[in-house]
Amino acid sequence: MSFLLEPLQYEFMLRGLLASVLVGIVCAVVGSYVVLRGMAFFGDALAHTILPGIALGYLINGGTRDSLFWWALGTAVLAAWGIGAISRRAQVREDTAIGIIFAGMFALGIALISTVRSYAVDLSHFLFGDVLGVSPHSLWLIAIFGGIVLAVVAAFYKEFMTLSFDPVLAMTLRLPVNLLNNLLLGLIAVTVAVSLQTVGVALMVAMLVTPAATASLLTHRLPSMMGLAALFAALSGLIGLYLSYYLSIASGAAIVLTATVFFLLAFSWKRIKPV
Amino acid sequence: MYPRIDHQSDKPILDVHDLHVRYNGRTALEKITFHLHVGERVAVVGPNGAGKSTLFKVVAGVLPPNSGEVTVSGSQPSVHSCIAYIPQRSQVDWNFPVSVADVVMMGRSAKLGPLNWPRKRDWEFVQHALETVEIADLSGRQIGQLSGGQQQRMFIARALAQEAELILMDEPLSGLDTPAQEGLLDLLEVLRGDRVTVMLATHDLDQAARHFDRIMLLNLRIIAFGNPAEVLHSEKLLQAYGGRLRTMDGQEGLLAIDDSCCDDGEHDHVHN
Numbered sequence: 001m002s003f004l005l006e007p008l009q010y011e012f013m014l015r016g017l018l019a020s021v022l023v024g025i026v027c028a029v030v031g032s033y034v035v036l037r038g039m040a041f042f043g044d045a046l047a048h049t050i051l052p053g054i055a056l057g058y059l060i061n062g063g064t065r066d067s068l069f070w071w072a073l074g075t076a077v078l079a080a081w082g083i084g085a086i087s088r089r090a091q092v093r094e095d096t097a098i099g100i101i102f103a104g105m106f107a108l109g110i111a112l113i114s115t116v117r118s119y120a121v122d123l124s125h126f127l128f129g130d131v132l133g134v135s136p137h138s139l140w141l142i143a144i145f146g147g148i149v150l151a152v153v154a155a156f157y158k159e160f161m162t163l164s165f166d167p168v169l170a171m172t173l174r175l176p177v178n179l180l181n182n183l184l185l186g187l188i189a190v191t192v193a194v195s196l197q198t199v200g201v202a203l204m205v206a207m208l209v210t211p212a213a214t215a216s217l218l219t220h221r222l223p224s225m226m227g228l229a230a231l232f233a234a235l236s237g238l239i240g241l242y243l244s245y246y247l248s249i250a251s252g253a254a255i256v257l258t259a260t261v262f263f264l265l266a267f268s269w270k271r272i273k274p275v
Numbered sequence: 276m277y278p279r280i281d282h283q284s285d286k287p288i289l290d291v292h293d294l295h296v297r298y299n300g301r302t303a304l305e306k307i308t309f310h311l312h313v314g315e316r317v318a319v320v321g322p323n324g325a326g327k328s329t330l331f332k333v334v335a336g337v338l339p340p341n342s343g344e345v346t347v348s349g350s351q352p353s354v355h356s357c358i359a360y361i362p363q364r365s366q367v368d369w370n371f372p373v374s375v376a377d378v379v380m381m382g383r384s385a386k387l388g389p390l391n392w393p394r395k396r397d398w399e400f401v402q403h404a405l406e407t408v409e410i411a412d413l414s415g416r417q418i419g420q421l422s423g424g425q426q427q428r429m430f431i432a433r434a435l436a437q438e439a440e441l442i443l444m445d446e447p448l449s450g451l452d453t454p455a456q457e458g459l460l461d462l463l464e465v466l467r468g469d470r471v472t473v474m475l476a477t478h479d480l481d482q483a484a485r486h487f488d489r490i491m492l493l494n495l496r497i498i499a500f501g502n503p504a505e506v507l508h509s510e511k512l513l514q515a516y517g518g519r520l521r522t523m524d525g526q527e528g529l530l531a532i533d534d535s536c537c538d539d540g541e542h543d544h545v546h547n
Contacts, residue, residue, distance in 0.1 A: 036371060155390055162381040165371050166362065171337040173385035173437065174356050216372060220417035225372045
């Protein structure tokens with residue numbers, strides 16, 4: 001028992017646990033659409049693309065962290081719609097266009113941050129997350145914006161499901177397809193901003209994709225897929241943080257590794273005992 | 276609310292005038308002019324790449340034509356939610372985590388309007404549609420567990436839930452065994468009572484002749500359009516299929532063997 005309770009005496013640990021569970025749930029629900037629509041590469045690219053925005057905020061505010069959420073949010077929404085528009089109109093293949101943009105933006109972010117002396121620590125926090133550094137203020141932002149994302153998913157549940165399963169049906173039903181597509185990109189962007197502190201830009205795609213993919217192996221209905229994904233993500237957050245505490249490994253990596261183990265277990269179980 | 280439009284009952288359910296469509300720099304359809312009456316069954320027959328899927332997507336209002344005019348009950352297709360497009364089975368993600376009833380309920384998304392969740396009445400509507408197509412007992416199944424014939428029935432139920440008045444079916448018979456094909460064609464007969472108009476793309480000239488009021492022979496342009504006896508002449512078929520068709524006069528009438536089969540990319544016009 002003390003094994004479980006001992007870390008909880010630290011407030012930063014409590015906040016970190018809450019943050020990683022909340023972020024896990026939001027990522028899992030939005031990630032279900034990312035998995036079903038085959039947007040994993042887009043999610044990864046989007047996460048990397050926000051780095052220059054964070055870097056700008058970091059330079060302008062002289063290293064304070066609390067305002068970085070807004071910089072991340074703004075860049076993510078702009079980047080999501082920008083990548084969406086460019087990949088629709090580009091003269092090269094969509095994945096090539098995304099690859100060029102995201103690598104270029106990522107490099108720009110690193111270049112900007114490297115202008116600051118002793119940048120290495122902060123850069124690694126942006127890249128790999130710093131869940132134990134979540135302030136009470138950041139926790140509130142995570143809760144509020146995560147809640148907004150979940151509320152929008154619930155409100156447009158049937159539209160998003162129809163659009164993801166059969167875009168032509170959505171068009172013949174005259175649903176506002178472009179609006180809904182952009183709304184979904186916006187939701188992914190907000191999710192990326194919300195997750196920045198827990199897993200960082202480099203590991204973000206794992207939170208979007210891994211729990212949802214694990215759940216998709218175990219269920220045949222979208223609501224249960226989202227529910228199971230949220231459960232796996234929340235558990236990954238909890239277990240990952242305890243692992244990080246006791247084994248002294250980086251928190252973001254521990255969370256992602258735990259989620260990966262869940263996926264491998266589900267995958268093997270499915271192999272041994274096909275449903 | 277999502278758009279909804281009143282139908283002008285004095286206008287044909289579908290009126291196409293001088294339609295031209297270019298796709299990827301080549302002509303996909305040209306000089307297409309025809310109209311359909313309410314409740315008609317029309318088979319669209321032609322080789323692969325003839326433009327069958329393109330025609331359906333233009334009629335459904337999801338692919339804009341380069342020139343020409345399409346009207347459905349007197350107004351352009353893109354304002355109607357009564358047109359059902361049933362995709363080829365190869366275009367569907369059968370692993371998607373939805374049940375048969377979920378897919379049929381998607382047909383009601385427009386009628387429900389934004390922010391509304393399905394009510395009891397909507398689930399009854401879905402149940403009734405599934406009973407009509409005789410797969411009510413499968414409503415809870417994940418869609419990948421259905422047979423080919425059941426999958427097509429599910430999409431017809433979805434069109435019924437959509438309250439479709441014009442149903443466009445893109446090669447629904449391909450890949451089905453003969454009993455499943457006949458079952459599906461019998462089902463379309465049952466629906467005739469609801470004044471639903473059906474356009475169906477197929478490769479099977481014999482079935483087209485036996486089950487449909489009119490046959491449209493299509494290869495970029497309309498080669499022939501009329502009742503089966505008028506259309507199924509070997510010289511018109513040769514014109515539509517070129518060298519890719521072998522015909523022979525069998526005991527039960529004209530037999531045609533279509534050498535070409537399956538996908539060639541003409542079905543990938545719509546991007547979201």
